[in-house]
């Protein structure tokens with residue numbers, strides 16, 4: 001089912017002129033009993049439409065927390081997050097779910113494929129949920145584009161790590177999100193599979209999709225147009241990058 005436009009809260013005015021993603025002085029504190037972990041302590045960043053931004057930083061520096069917040073999957077403790085003109089930090093779950101389904105695709109560390117569905121069925125699923133009539137055909141097309149078309153009938157356990165990752169990307173982009181968030185997309189992959197995934201990402205970016213990818217891998221970072229360094233929950237440095245084609 002497509003999100004209904006009638007009951008949808010309005011985006012803030014002049015949304016198209018604003019950066020596509022605005023993270024403004026965001027704090028995130030995890031509380032478990034008496035233990036508090038400050039995962040983000042005043043993180044700020046913006047992403048313009050069409051950018052390919054890579055976020056790098058040590059383990060535990062807050063990268064996944066930041067992506068989850070941009071994706072509307074987690075609350076902020078303080079601060080403001082705007083995506084596609086919608087103020088996510090101050091929105092209810094209904095609005096966040098709408099922004100996610102209409103504007104954002106996500107590929108996160110946890111494998112998000114349904115184990116008992118084939119690759120093609122996995123990719124088709126979000127399109128069926130959105131009411132697209134061409135879900136099956138488009139799923140095959142996306143798998144072809146990502147170089148895993150021959151594997152369309154395989155379940156996740158019958159796929160290699162690199163193939164699974166590409167199926168997960170196909171699933172995330174199925175509904176043509178404007179923004180793709182990726183957490184260690186190429187984490188376990190060898191160089192060849194990493195390059196195949198990166199080629200697919202570069203092609204999406206060339207067609208206008210905005211990319212925000214967390215990685216430890218310098219092969220990935222080299223493809224970005226900008227690299228953000230995060231340390232202890234703070235974005236310390238924004239570095240223009242080359243956006244290498246290979």
Ligand SMILES: Nc1ncnc2c1ncn2[C@@H]1O[C@H](COP(=O)(O)OP(=O)(O)OP(=O)(O)O)[C@@H](O)[C@H]1O
Nearest residue numbers: 030031037038039058059060061062063064065066
């Ligand atoms: N649900 C949670 N409850 C409590 N603490 C958490 C939770 N999620 C993350 N943390 C803590 O918040 C900090 C930031 O975690 P986060 O997962 O954002 O790091 P990361 O940069 O993604 O690390 P990695 O590179 O290892 O994936 C860490 O100290 C982590 O232990």
Ligand SMILES: [Mg+2]
Nearest residue numbers: 063064065109
């Ligand atoms: Mg992480």
